[in-house]
Amino acid sequence: MAPLLAVCAGYFMVILDVTIINVAVPAVGRELGASLTGIQWITDGYTLVLAGFLMTGGALGDRLGSRRVFCAGVALFTVASAACAGAPSAPALVAARLVEGLGAALIVPGSLALLQEAYPEPAARSRAFGLWGSMAGIAASAGPLLGGLLVSTVGWRWVFLVNVPVGAACLVLTARFVAPSPRHPDRAVDWPAQAAVVAAVTLLTAALNEAGRRGWSDPAVLAGLGLAALAVAGFALRERLARTPALPLRLLRSPAMGGAAVVGLLFNFGFYGMVFTASLYFQHQRGFSALRTGLALFPAVAVTMFASVLSGRLTRRTGDRPLVVTGMLLGALGLAGWAAAGADPAYPLLVAPMTAAGFGTSFALTGSTATVMGAAPRAYAGAASALFNTTRQIGSATGVALGGSLLASSAHYGSGVRLAMAVGALAYLLAAGLAWRCVPAGAAPAAAP
Known part of the structure; x- marks a missing residue:
């Protein structure tokens, strides 16, 4: 249990910083003079770097040892959080958030790889992954409430300062209870492939962020989307030609691994896009305080644990496929319910849709995680974890970016939110269909060594 607690403490910080910032960004924007696009970058800069460098973090973990890279990520994340708390301007805060995202990119692949090493037996590993997912639920649940409480009492800077004691505790627990990880020094880091991933994520998120301000037909937005597609094609070509690819193509072509990774992208797109747009809607359209917004969002995140x-x-009884499909259908039903509730519905009508989306997303997380990790050889545990979490964070970043752009380009916040929820519901439906085809019906077999 001690290794699980140590690893989950680091993952807790990463997820907490995804949700805690949502209720704080209006206060940050007012104090630092940030525009809506600037607010999107404060939120998305973190997830952008996290998504872009996860593959690098996974490759470094496989090469240098997951525990060493995990601890380096926790230390960097903790220092960057302190820098966020002391940021004097919006650009300084964005820069510190980028560094924070880099630390998170080293933490997340190591967290799953360390659990894979500590719990090799499939049943124990499924329980560990379930608790790992529940830690995400705790962090997601605590984020809006804790953020609202801190903003309303001691100020938004404490949203970042709370990471400092958690990071210190995580380093102590990891050093004491987590065994050193095996290293694979012959596994060179494929820097061209890593650069292609960073370019693709950066260009895609930048284009979506700017679409709300410039318009979807703006040449800069279209150029960003086109260059992002070229970066994805460049990554695929590099992986085909590389002597030591970041992730072998035979694994990328695996229906279980590739399909479950795309499912993760889609459900993060739907869930985090909902949380971001709902947070802005409650504060700007309904005039809720930060604390009241956290309470309003609580049904969406309270059920995740x-x-x-x-x-x-x-x-262990049903296998992964029924759980992932059921979760995605619940998420689709929830966001479709919000979209159908009207432009300015009474708050009680939104409780069930938010609850369904939060429950469905977390219900599917354990099965999709186990599917990806079960399809990966142990030597590529870090890379497989990085692939899964890269696609998930791309989903989060694009969900936030698209949601913000839809709000910015709509004449009324309510209509923008309804459109964002309808798009999220479609993403959940696509994820359900993909999970039915790609996630194994029974428990995933143990991966080859």
């Missing part, structure tokens, strides 16, 4: 633990227990 319970759903992750429940799915971890059920997967």
Whole structure:
């Protein structure tokens, strides 16, 4: 249990910083004079770097040892959080958030790889992944409430300062209880492939962020989308030709690994896009305070811990496919319910849609995680974890960016939110269909060494 607690403490910080910032950004924008696009970059700069460098973090973990890279990420994340708290301007805060995202990119692949090493038996590993997912639920649940409480009392800078004691505790626990990881020094880091991933994520997120301000037909936006597509093609070509690819093509072509990774992208797109747009809607359209916004969002995140633990227990009986498909259908039903509720519905009508989306997303997380990690050889555990979490963070970044752009380009916040929720519901439906085809019906077999 001690290794699990140590690893999950680091992952807790990463997820907390995804959700805690949502209720704080209006206060940050007012104090630092940031525009809506600037607010998007404060939120998305973190997830952008996290998504872009996850593959690098996974490759470094496989080469240098997951524990060493994990600890380096925790240390960097903690220092960057302190810098965020002391940022004197919006550009300085964005820069510190970028560094924070780099630390998170070293933490996340190592967290799953360390659990893979500590719990090699499939049943124990499923339980560990369930608890890992529940830790994400706890962080997601605590984020809006804790953020609202801190902003309303001691100020938004404490949103980042809370990471400092958690990071210190994580380093102590990891050094004491987590065994050193095996190294594969012959595995060179494929820097051209890593650069292609960073370019693709950066260009895609930048284009979506700017679309709300410039318009979808603006040449800069279209150029960004086109260059992002070229970067993806360049990554695929490099992986085909590289002597030591970041992730072998035979693994990328695996229906279980590739399909579950895309499912992760789609459900993060739907869930985090919903949280971001709902947060802005509650504060700008309805005039809620930061604390009241956190309370309003609580139904969406309160069920995530319970759903992750429940799915971890059920997967040994049902296999992963029914749980992932069910979760995605619940998410689709929830966001479609919000879209159908009208431009300015009464708050009680939004409780069930938010609850369904939060429960469905976390219910599917354990099964999709186990599917990806079960399809990967142990020597590529870090790379497989990086692939899964890269696609998830790309989903988060694009969900936030697209949601913000839809709000900025709509004449009324309510209509923009409804459109964003409808797009999120479609993403959940696509994820359900993909999971039915790609996620194994039974428990995933143990990966080859």
